[in-house]
Amino acid sequence: MSFYCLFSFLFISKAKFFFIFQLLRLLLCSCLITLSLLCISFVHYHTHIHTLHTNKKTVITLFYIIYIY
DSSP, X not given: OHHHHHHHHHHHHHHHHHHHHHHHHHHHHHHHHHHHHHXXXXXXXXXXXXXXXXXXXXXXXXXXXXXXX
């Protein structure tokens, strides 16, 4: 009986750890995406470059960041 309680406690704590890890990973991903968007918009608006090449590069960079995470 005590072995079963210990096993169930370990399983629950492992599941909680996995859930917290996934939540932190999601939070980190959203922070990185927001930070990258802010950096891209800052560079875009402060250099006043409005070319198609820059827009393509921005879109490719965003998709690459989202694909990684």
